[in-house]
Amino acid sequence: MRNLVVLIPEGFYVNYFVYSTGDLQPPADESYQLQRKGRIRSRDSSASSDDIRSLMDDYRPKTVAIRVLYGGERFRKPALYDRSILPALEELVPDSPLHIPPAIRLIKTLERAVPVPDMLLLFETAFFVDLPIQERTYALDIESAEISDGALDGIRRFGYHGLYHEAAYRRISRQYKEAARVISICLEPVPEVVGIYDGRPVYVSGGSTPMEGIPGNTTCGEIDPGIVLLIEEKKKLGPETINEMLTRNSGLTAVAGQQVTIEDIFEDEEKYKAARDLLEYRVLLSCGAAIALMGGYDAMVFSGKYGHAAEKLSKWLTARLAGSTRHKARQGTRTAIVGEESKPVLYVRDPLDRIIAADYCRLAEGANV
Amino acid sequence: MYKLLKEHANYLGKEAARFTSELVRTPSQSLCEINVAKIVERRMNELGYDKVIVDDFGNVFGIIYGVESGPTVLLNSHMDTVDADTENSNWDMPPYSGEVEGDRLYGLGSSDCKSGIAVQVYAGYLLKRALLPLRGNLIVAATVSEENGLSLGVQHLLTRTLADMKIKVDYAILGEPTDLGLFYGHDGWAEFKIGLDSPNPNFLHDAAQTVFRNLLSATQAKGLPGFIELMNVREPRFDHEKGDAYITFNRRLFSDDDTETLTERIKQFSLRDLRERNDLNLDIQIREEAQRLSNGQTVQVRYLSDAWETNPFSPIMDRSRQALASAGCKNQPGKWRLPRLGMGTAGSVLTKRFGIPTIGYGPGREDEAHAPNEYVALGRITEGVLGTAAIVHSLAGIPVFGWTSDLEI
Numbered sequence: 115m116r117n118l119v120v121l122i123p124e125g126f127y128v129n130y131f132v133y134s135t136g137d138l139q140p141p142a143d144e145s146y147q148l149q150r151k152g153r154i155r156s157r158d159s160s161a162s163s164d165d166i167r168s169l170m171d172d173y174r175p176k177t178v179a180i181r182v183l184y185g186g187e188r189f190r191k192p193a194l195y196d197r198s199i200l201p202a203l204e205e206l207v208p209d210s211p212l213h214i215p216p217a218i219r220l221i222k223t224l225e226r227a228v229p230v231p232d233m234l235l236l237f238e239t240a241f242f243v244d245l246p247i248q249e250r251t252y253a254l255d256i257e258s259a260e261i262s263d264g265a266l267d268g269i270r271r272f273g274y275h276g277l278y279h280e281a282a283y284r285r286i287s288r289q290y291k292e293a294a295r296v297i298s299i300c301l302e303p304v305p306e307v308v309g310i311y312d313g314r315p316v317y318v319s320g321g322s323t324p325m326e327g328i329p330g331n332t333t334c335g336e337i338d339p340g341i342v343l344l345i346e347e348k349k350k351l352g353p354e355t356i357n358e359m360l361t362r363n364s365g366l367t368a369v370a371g372q373q374v375t376i377e378d379i380f381e382d383e384e385k386y387k388a389a390r391d392l393l394e395y396r397v398l399l400s401c402g403a404a405i406a407l408m409g410g411y412d413a414m415v416f417s418g419k420y421g422h423a424a425e426k427l428s429k430w431l432t433a434r435l436a437g438s439t440r441h442k443a444r445q446g447t448r449t450a451i452v453g454e455e456s457k458p459v460l461y462v463r464d465p466l467d468r469i470i471a472a473d474y475c476r477l478a479e480g481a482n483v
Numbered sequence: 484m485y486k487l488l489k490e491h492a493n494y495l496g497k498e499a500a501r502f503t504s505e506l507v508r509t510p511s512q513s514l515c516e517i518n519v520a521k522i523v524e525r526r527m528n529e530l531g532y533d534k535v536i537v538d539d540f541g542n543v544f545g546i547i548y549g550v551e552s553g554p555t556v557l558l559n560s561h562m563d564t565v566d567a568d569t570e571n572s573n574w575d576m577p578p579y580s581g582e583v584e585g586d587r588l589y590g591l592g593s594s595d596c597k598s599g600i601a602v603q604v605y606a607g608y609l610l611k612r613a614l615l616p617l618r619g620n621l622i623v624a625a626t627v628s629e630e631n632g633l634s635l636g637v638q639h640l641l642t643r644t645l646a647d648m649k650i651k652v653d654y655a656i657l658g659e660p661t662d663l664g665l666f667y668g669h670d671g672w673a674e675f676k677i678g679l680d681s682p683n684p685n686f687l688h689d690a691a692q693t694v695f696r697n698l699l700s701a702t703q704a705k706g707l708p709g710f711i712e713l714m715n716v717r718e719p720r721f722d723h724e725k726g727d728a729y730i731t732f733n734r735r736l737f738s739d740d741d742t743e744t745l746t747e748r749i750k751q752f753s754l755r756d757l758r759e760r761n762d763l764n765l766d767i768q769i770r771e772e773a774q775r776l777s778n779g780q781t782v783q784v785r786y787l788s789d790a791w792e793t794n795p796f797s798p799i800m801d802r803s804r805q806a807l808a809s810a811g812c813k814n815q816p817g818k819w820r821l822p823r824l825g826m827g828t829a830g831s832v833l834t835k836r837f838g839i840p841t842i843g844y845g846p847g848r849e850d851e852a853h854a855p856n857e858y859v860a861l862g863r864i865t866e867g868v869l870g871t872a873a874i875v876h877s878l879a880g881i882p883v884f885g886w887t888s889d890l891e892i
Binding site for chain 1: 484485486487490550614615616618801802804805806808809810873877880881882883884885886887888892
């Protein structure tokens with residue numbers, strides 16, 4: 115038995131999950147068991163470092179798997195830590211200032227553990243590095259002389275739940291081998307829709323930051339950039355205040371008029387009808403975009419922490435997409451397309467730590483990790 | 484980001500208050516700041532500043548490096564205090580107690596400016612601890628010899644220490660008492676010395692008394708036409724061996740004051756009602772003297788502190804206001820009133836001599852500065868740590884636009 119520790123930074127905490135990985139026989143992602151989980155408060159950096167080191171002392175894992183939200187174009191697959199990685203991560207700090215520094219600190223803390231474990235870094239953005247060029251490009255003149263100081267280099271579209279989407283695709287491919295065109299919907303605080311064609315993402319609702327796309331618990335999702343300029347001009351607000359407004363006080367919370375989550379709005383259907391309608395509508399549009407790009411879809415898969423919401427959303431969504439029933443459109447009554455068979459829908463209920471542990475096992479089979 | 488900062492600041496505010504108390508308990512009258520400097524140096528090292536330096540004037544400063552070479556933000560507070568003067572004032576508790584009663588931390592320098600030091604030192608630490616990276620550099624400097632109004636420590640820091648390190652400061656924030664308002668300037672002052680001599684010793688004595696009375700009347704005639712606000716007009720001092728005399732006094736300086744014109748005006752005012760003026764030589768100068776610093780160096784100082792003002796709509800004010808609003812902090816602009824002439828801040832030097840956009844943002848209250856039973860509110864210290872960090876991040880931090888914490892993605 116070998117121990118694997120999964121570390122997931124989350125707000126003020128680092129969540130840890132200790133797995134025993136068995137003998138790594140196939141199917142690898144079913145050969146592990148969760149032994150212990152907990153969270154280390156990262157408020158005091160020295161104390162959290164001590165806690166992490168004592169966790170290492172207790173379990174002596176051969177490998178620690180760390181979830182990193184952003185890896186830019188440099189990290190296109192999981193990376194086993196070596197000395198070349200730290201400078202590469204440091205270069206990414208300006209692109210992801212809230213997420214790379216905690217990862218760097220974790221790595222530096224683990225480097226001081228005895229013995230130093232292998233560190234496997236899994237990047238949420240890696241899945242999206244090779245998005246088709248039309249999908250990842252913004253129609254902006256970021257190379258113009260006026261702003262060519264490099265400050266805007268690297269602005270392109272990514273997705274931010276790549277680990278969920280990859281796991282979801284693997285799962286559905288295993289179950290439905292003929293499913294080449296998959297819509298993957300991840301319901302996390304910032305929900306994300308991805309169109310996956312033959313294993314590669316061809317559409318993603320996310321943007322240059324997680325703010326773009328579908329409205330989240332508190333994030334605005336896609337809006338006209340002119341609105342931002344208008345807010346700045348009319349309300350005389352600074353960029354920090356506008357950012358707080360768009361990332362922390364918008365989205366479903368703004369529509370519901372109170373702090374809500376995606377789970378909440380599917381629990382009380384009357385109270386949060388406006389928020390739920392909006393979410394369903396934006397997810398539907400994203401699915402439509404994915405379908406248009408893939409020329410249809412063969413299966414749909416849900417993942418993320420809001421599992422109950424996924425079940426309710428999927429019923430509504432598949433009904434709209436399959437067109438196998440008559441339904442009322444938003445304006446007027448119309449007869450939907452008849453004749454398509456309903457598509458398979460799968461729910462991946464694994465939490466992120468289990469998905470990461472499975473990734474580790476899968477990778478360990480192919481390489482001596 | 485601000486949620487993250489607030490969470491950390493709530494905890495660090497308490498540490499910053501304890502640090503303020505430690506600083507207050509350590510006497511540091513002007514030119515005797517060395518013990519406080521040692522405490523600040525030790526604390527900056529404990530908190531993990533990238534570099535901590537004590538320069539040859541006794542200024543201590545910590546640097547947090549950003550990923551680029553600029554912009555550089557200077558947080559500056561002075562370590563020195565005025566004399567406690569406990570015999571002539573009404574301190575209810577020992578001025579070096581640093582005691583807390585209710586929400587107030589009492590002691591000499593608690594408002595001016597030891598809570599400012601603590602807030603700035605912990606604001607730098609807050610940014611480090613919240614893992615919010617900087618684009619440019621942050622320098623947190625606790626400087627010597629400010630309370631004479633001449634900011635010798637800051638002058639040396641900029642002209643020699645940072646210049647030798649090839650560091651150029653782009654913005655400066657003073658931790659002087661503003662009650663967490665965003666202050667952007669104040670009047671200046673000058674200390675004048677009128678030298679009098681005459682071949683006739685008896686006439687010299689009478690003339691000096693007349694000049695003294697004229698100047699004294701200027702302190703009492705506020706609001707009258709031709710009024711020149713003067714303060715601390717001191718009795719004539721006679722040197723019987725040399726056969727001369729002198730009188731010193733302070734005068735408030737406004738932004739449009741020209742010291743040459745002012746000197747001539749004071750001269751005419753001094754000589755009112757004086758007969759036989761031709762027998763008197765009267766020379767008005769801004770006072771100068773040699774001062775010995777705590778490190779043993781002697782410097783020649785001129786008692787002049789210019790009025791200064793940073794444009795209230797300048798980028799440093801705009802960004803600071805916006806950042807404070809985002810952090811949920813008070814963001815009221817204002818100016819120091821300087822109720823006691825001879826007070827001032829390093830803003831005069833920073834703006835006039837070095838051209839650095841400067842503002843004040845400190846937890847103390849101006850009314851408490853140099854006053855008996857001086858105190859600072861503990862809540863102001865916590866908010867000051869948060870607000871200062873927010874301002875620094877807006878000026879030199881890497882923007883986090885579009886990003887939220889992992890919890891919210």
